Amino acid sequence: MSVPTDQPAIIERQHFQRLIDALIRKGYRVIGPVVRDGAIVYDELAALDDLPQGWTDEQDGGVYRLKRRADDALFGYAVGPHSWKKFLHPPHLRLWQARRNADGAEFTAETEPPPRFAFIGVRSCELHAIAIQDKVFLQGSYVDPTYQARREQAFIVAVNCGQAGGTCFCVSMNTGPQATFGFDLALTEVIEGDRHYFVAEAGTDRGAELLRELSARQAGDEERRQAAQTVARTAQQMGRTMDTHDIKALLYRNHEHPRWDDVANRCLTCANCTMVCPTCFCTTVEDTTNLTGEHAERWRRWDSCFTLDFSYIHGGSVRVSTKARYRQWMTHKLASWIDQFGTSGCVGCGRCITWCPVGIDITEEVRAIRESEAEQ
């Protein structure tokens, strides 16, 4: 029996494959979490067995380890090194090609049809990150056509976190763990005794339609209570916290603070934090030619404010010191982003903490500056 779609429904664990099948049938490339090389990354899914069943992660500054869980949860971990930006805002992208001809050159725009993605397992912090990239790529004076084409078609299956990671702080950033917008479907995984099911909530008409196709039955009060409890429990487990009160003014008035020198001693300027950040969006372009000079291409690739080239203008780089580069990144992320886009650039996912090879912790850097003021 089909259910009214504004009501949460139940997808039993043993029927989860139907969700993947339905999305594949609709022509989506289904992307979700998979275990690869000792981490949970985002890649193409064909079957339920591809999901990291029974795995979890332990995360801390500069440390990530996969561990076995006591149960068979499909989504019992926090976010890994990948984010959805690699699909919506690809790391390498050819922008155009040109061929020399009698009149000069003939340009060809890229005409590949954009891939239609369905993302399974998008966390609340990641929905917020996507919303931030929407502001950057879709809501400014210039729309990014690649992002737009991929984003508009993407089908999003969110998952409310059943457990927080060691470097998570979405509660501080007001970005989770409950998915509240930006999804077609949102799932909460519940394992309780012998029962293993998902409470599914539709966020859009196409999400509701999918639920109807799956003939999911309406969730009972107890099942809904269990789901709500799961998310509430996660909110209590945050590995990190950040006091965001007055944070813009705090960082602006501490532009010259000894802590920037301190972090510069530890920072590798390796750019890992910006690469893993789900909101960092900067790119550079590279032109290539073939040996005969008949053919040229322009490529775009992810860039980082931690490189010297990033701020290179006539005469040299603007941000030569590590201090200037770290300060630029953190102040942009937490303060000037608010002026630029009307929102913080940080969603509290913790990736920059975990994937910094030396474990620099953005929450700790903010705390150090804030506490130094309290001492004065």
Next chain:
Amino acid sequence: MAKRKPKLAVWKFASCDGCQLSLLDCEDELLAVAGAVDIAYFPEASSRMVKGPYDLSLVEGSITTPHDAERIQQVRQSSKHLVTIGACATAGGIQALRNFSDVKEFARIVYARPEYISTLARSTPIAEHVRVDFELRGCPINKHQLLEVINALLHGRKPNTPAHSVCVECKLRGNVCLMVAHGTPCLGPVTHAGCGALCPTYDRGCYGCFGPMETPNTGALNQQLVQLGMTPPEVMRVYRSFNAEAFRKESESHGE
């Protein structure tokens, strides 16, 4: 009349030939290279030797003998553009390990008649001897980067050879960080990009073949390497390889 093709020369100094081989290793693109330039002097590939001057000289190897110190001057004089290729030519190579010891002592132990050996006390990069127009890093160099440099020079543009860390290449490929996820020591954060993160892609920590990145913070990395279980002598040794001279400060800070 057809435009004269630029003349290319490939020179060898103290080296293993691996970087020159990268040019022959271009395979699919080799004919295009031969079509775009006149390979005028390349003894490893052809016995045809056309006299200089040359438009582009690719120089492999370091300077380790008084004879080579003179020869590089002649190469410079006969070359419009001089590009050094590989860790030997750009940093002195593995043979620069002699720079940390007494080479006369080595010669005495190895050779029956050490007085016949005419060698310098230090192995030095080409740029210590003559003006170099561009340095291409790596042990060996990456053939795609070599093609990029030749290509850029032919068309009067700047080569795309970023000086940021190997980490950026790992992340662009979607690699999982070995250091963070496995606890494997890796020089990627302080090493110049260019290899495409070859070793980390195959589950090995970076060996630093491309030398220091633009702003290497080896002090911070070394603390992490020690945390991952390396002893200070081991940390010293990871920097004493193909780019030992370029990483001199790093290895010396960890003592003998």
